[in-house]
Amino acid sequence: MARLAGGISIHKALIPGMLMFGVFFVISLYSKSKCTPTTTIERPDIYTVNRTSTERKIFIDCGANVASSVQLFRETYPGGKEFIIHSFEIDDRLAPYFKAYSNHVLHCPVGVTSKDGIMTAYSESAWSPDKDKNNGKDMQWGGGTLFVDDFERADETGGGKRKLTHRKGVSTIDLSMWIQRNIQIEDYVILKLDVEGAEFEIFQKMLKDGTFKWIDKLYGEYHFHQPIQFSQSKKMAIKYEVEKRGFPLLEWVAEYRTYSDFGDLHPIKVKPETRGKTGIVYRRCSAEDGKPRVALTIEVGMTRKLAEKVVAAAMAYIPQIPITLFVYGDFVDEYPNLVRSWARRFEVGIRGNHPYPHGHVEMIMGNWAKEAGISTELRMEEIGLDTKFYMPPCDVTDIILAQGRHRQWRIIKPIRNVKFVFTEPLLTVAKYYKYRDVERVPKALRIIDNQLLRSNGGVLSLDTDHPDSYMIIVFLLDYLVENSDYQLVTMDDCIDGT
Structure with a gap:
């Protein structure tokens, strides 16, 4: 024409x-x-x-x-x-x-x-x-x-x-x-x-x-x-x-x-009324009447089988509790219907476009971080989801902070990533891995509880790439709902006023 x-x-x-x-x-x-x-x-x-x-x-x-x-x-x-x-x-x-x-x-x-x-x-x-x-x-x-x-x-x-x-x-x-x-x-x-x-x-x-x-x-x-x-x-x-x-x-x-x-081509799409502020890394939740708050998150890895088990257990838990899932753009691209189904029950945020080897995300430069963020935002748009929460799979560097600020995402980092890494002093073979599943559960929960006590609540995260996240999730929810003094809140409520 x-x-x-x-x-x-x-x-x-x-x-x-x-x-x-x-x-x-x-x-x-x-x-x-x-x-x-x-x-x-x-x-x-x-x-x-x-x-x-x-x-x-x-x-x-x-x-x-x-x-x-x-x-x-x-x-x-x-x-x-x-x-x-x-x-x-x-x-x-x-x-x-x-x-x-x-x-x-x-x-x-x-x-x-x-x-x-x-x-x-x-x-x-x-x-x-x-x-x-x-x-x-x-x-x-x-x-x-x-x-x-x-x-x-x-x-x-x-x-x-x-x-x-x-x-x-x-x-x-x-x-x-x-x-x-x-x-x-x-x-x-x-x-x-x-x-x-x-x-x-x-x-x-x-x-x-x-x-x-x-x-x-x-x-x-x-x-x-x-x-x-x-x-x-x-x-x-x-x-x-x-x-x-x-x-x-x-x-x-x-x-x-x-x-x-x-x-x-990529205008800012976070709504002006979104709670929280840009340029801040949210780890702790605002308190209400002095009662500590916990916002529970699940970091979804690239292994669908492990991710589905953890999320399905969280979805089936009664009473229903607020949880925010964080996904990679490549996971959304591979399993759009699955993520769309999760979004009917949970808030969904982003992690980046794909995993990097440990310690490498922190070293990527600005345009690479920009590509990762925009790519993931577009994958979310393709299945009808907005992006407002961003949990980078690494420490928040100046470049990552600048990228989040530019896109006006609310950057979330947990007080404690429940990633059972071999090099962590509390998770040695002698102290943790040599035990049976039933014996590892209380040890993992005690680690989590100690972190929550030290920070007076905050953002708590499970990583689906570690099989023990599935092993402990129901027991963790039982503790938080039945035996703890923490108030479980949405991510919006967690960051509002923080």
Whole structure:
């Protein structure tokens, strides 16, 4: 559907071709009949097309590298799981990285340019301990380029400053014509181009063919430094013409886990009336009439069998008591119906997108923490749940605190994680693990009770990844309900006024 000034829409018939999806390796094969170039029509930013119910959502990933863009798009882009993704990559050694993704087509080794043909792909040498730096940096770049300078081309042994020793003839396609032959104008199409200089000839051809009518959003990077046969002034002129048609090239930097409109696409969704405050780590509960309060939580691990046993026992307990479950985004993704059923009985918060080895979550940097949080928030949205409570599976670092504050989540940490870790002094073989189940129960409960006494109540957590959480849960609830002086409260009531 073309966009015209004044809000007029024009439908254009799909040029014969075939969109291929659902397979792993696809070499782009399409009709060789020529497509008549169309007049370029400027695309007003203010006009939104009313699309048909049959439209598809398509992400074209050019310069796919190690599937980092596929991962970032699937994990963090709103509705990203609904898109068919076409990835184009010239280095076939990277193909295994794409195997795990469904609703995805890998075109590899295939380069995108302005014409069909065969070109030499220059890719990085395999890593070895004595490998020199790539462009002055100790990195394994992956991927490659179709454009090299004379020195890199001549240096077949060392590959020049970018170590481009892996050389192979690959098929190239006219991306402009591929889009017209395989995409309908009614489809919603996001094009990402990170192709080491090929973008200039591709955009020039798209401008000539009128192919921007097929595109809705453009991500990527201009590579003005690449040794291509265009002057700097011509490169700037092409950039200007693309922007003139309403397509500023939005930055997409998958290796840094971000893109330029990340913040715009992920507005804050915590309701203003949510109790508690941002920037605070809640461990203790507010007291009422001097009576200590306890908010019980369950940290759900990635093992469904263990998680279901603990949660089912808590759900079956009479009388019903308030409990908040904290889940990983990957668990929600794997078992959406299960989490949705739990949410009918319990409050559900988030832990992050997936577990890390012990001690590593604390070391991740800002954009990685941001990706983890947004990914999990989106998985919750996909099953109709809001996110307001966040319990990171580690100590709260400045980066994690900043992420929680930015998203306005209420950060929760228990006074005592009931994770029976071997290295803890109270849980040695001699003091705990050598005993039978029936003898470990009172020992575990006594540890929990001592923690509650020292903190005068607070947030108490069981971790489903430890089997003893299931073993003690009913006995723990019996104690809290029948024999303790603690008032069991919701997480909202716990943090309100704290």
